[in-house]
Amino acid sequence: MPELPEVEVLKRGLNELIVNQTVKAISSINSPRSLIGSLSDINRFVVGAKITEINRRGKMIIINLSSGYCLVVHLKMTGQLVYRSDDEQKNFGAGHPTNSLVGQLPDRSSRVVIVLEKGTLFFNDQRKFGWIRLIHKNLLEDIKLYRTMGPEPLEGIPKNQFSANLSRRANLKIKPALLDQTVIAGVGNIYADESLWMAQIHPSTRVKNVPAASRGLLLDSIVDSMNTSINFGGSTDRNYVNAKGQGGSYLKFAKVFRREGLLCPRCGSEIIKIKLAGRGTHFCPVCQKEEQSS
DNA sequence: CACTTGACCTGTCCGC
């Protein structure tokens, strides 16, 4: 669902749409757990503050405020951050056509509503796994996920660092190791499967049995697949949309993800799906060969 | 301590 590329596309959109706007109001609706922070802090440090910049760390979005605080957003599986200008809100009310995949807002999945000067930002989350947390920018490290997050793929990770991080999980299978956010930031199910296919590594291979050359190829593949996805606006399976409510088209170009029963674009064999570490895992059993354990 | 499984949720899809 939303992984690094999707969150990056969302971050870029938000930077174009809501920076320099002042927050007029913020409230959670229908899901108190979705907004984390005391009501007094929210009223004091969010309402009346100006949005200065939107950043990303792994799969987290960080909305910086002029008060020195920030709203950290994790979309988890079904979260969305959709901005509607006041004009767009009026048009929706009038039933005008739109290119948004999301209908009139708020809807029944809306969890947090942030009213800005010129529009409204909606945090929608069908399954309520996601959250928005208010925290001072100097205390971001209090969030364990933030503090332990591995290096950013788009900022250039030295291959020896990637290899060393992987080796901390030497006995783990390579796919669950990639999903460990302390090893590398932002990889989820889609880009794990796609990059393992590109690097021709069987997802069940133990990390200790993945040679250095394959690790280097794997890192390159992660970066390549993510950059390609960003260029296509990310992956939309069902829920993901950007800040304007539009989907991304990367899955049309995916080689194995959700393509079980279809043919491997490289060798023509049938792509299969297995369950690995509790996750659906797609790969080519012929050209992604498992290294023998010793 | 390292690793695996279950919980958190809700909408969709499949088989009966």
Add this chain to the structure above:
DNA sequence: TGCGGACAGGTCAAGT
């Protein structure tokens, strides 16, 4: 058609 259950997967907590 209705219903129960499996499934989707990011992260943390609990269990082995």
